[in-house]
């Protein structure tokens with residue numbers, strides 16, 4: 001039987017930090033008071049590092065998506081994709097709903113993952129902001145160039161305040177999309193609800209994790225020790241943060257609005273479909289998350305699928321071209337194009353960090369943050 005477009009049940013594993021109420025409210029379901037379910041892993045073939053039996057998404061019939069794809073990679077992903085990437089979706093989509101701030105952490109790039117872990121993917125990621133509580137910020141990259149010895153001293157000394165203050169802060173608004181290149185240290189305040197796209201791994205290097213149920217000296221370095229793990233860290237600030245952030249822009253009727261900055265191309269694609277009779281989306285694996293309204297996902301092959309705010313659907317290649325119909329807004333998350341990813345699982349892997357250096361805006365400096373606190 002050919003795979004068909006379908007809605008995905010909630011996949012809401014336990015984690016080491018608190019959160020998850022907004023996920024439950026959006027997706028249907030409930031969480032216990034003080035729950036540690038801050039992430040939904042959507043259309044995931046990826047195991048959680050801390051609980052390797054969890055993370056995997058199930059289809060509507062209870063089968064694991066990863067087993068279904070292994071049984072019919074061409075039907076799910078298309079021949080071209082499979083020729084380039086194998087039977088991997090190349091994509092992990094998450095809802096992220098922290099009720100406590102995220103640790104100051106970073107993710108390795110592909111070159112590091114290959115060299116030290118024997119894995120083909122790092123974890124470059126992007127955040128699409130869904131909701132923001134008043135005053136909540138993201139932190140992204142160091143505010144000033146750092147010396148490794150100073151970072152290491154803060155990590156070894158458990159200096160969470162020092163690490164937090166060393167990062168550049170930034171206010172975000174719903175609709176913003178932020179590319180977070182591998183290597184860039186970051187944290188997210190509680191009260192920021194994100195839809196995330198990332199490479200399909202769970203590789204995090206934790207510099208601190210104050211108040212979280214995780215042991216940084218033991219579990220913060222991917223089992224490599226901090227001497228090696230911190231080689232993945234970018235000590236230089238991001239020169240032009242604006243180049244990594246897209247703002248909501250008018251959606252041309254009949255067109256998909258590209259949500260990602262250009263440097264995201266080798267990693268993933270995200271588009272917004274937001275008009276009444278949505279544009280056609282070319283056949284290919286897609287994860288579709290409804291953000292407003294309700295309507296239908298109409299594939300060339302297979303039955304139309306009712307889809308509205310809070311639904312997450314997976315669309316296989318075999319469904320053919322498709323479009324959204326009716327007053328529904330949704331984010332369409334897709335793997336990189338087969339031709340967009342340079343030589344097979346490239347050695348080099350750093351999305352270019354722009355070189356222009358604007359002065360940090362006063363409202364984004366750590367000093368200003370400290371004043372506000």
Ligand SMILES: O=P(O)(O)OC[C@H]1O[C@@H](O)[C@@H](O)[C@@H](O)[C@@H]1O
Nearest residue numbers: 096102103105125196202204206
């Ligand atoms: O959005 P990112 O940066 O991945 O942050 C969320 C991540 O936080 C890290 O500390 C780890 O807990 C990861 O398992 C988790 O996925």
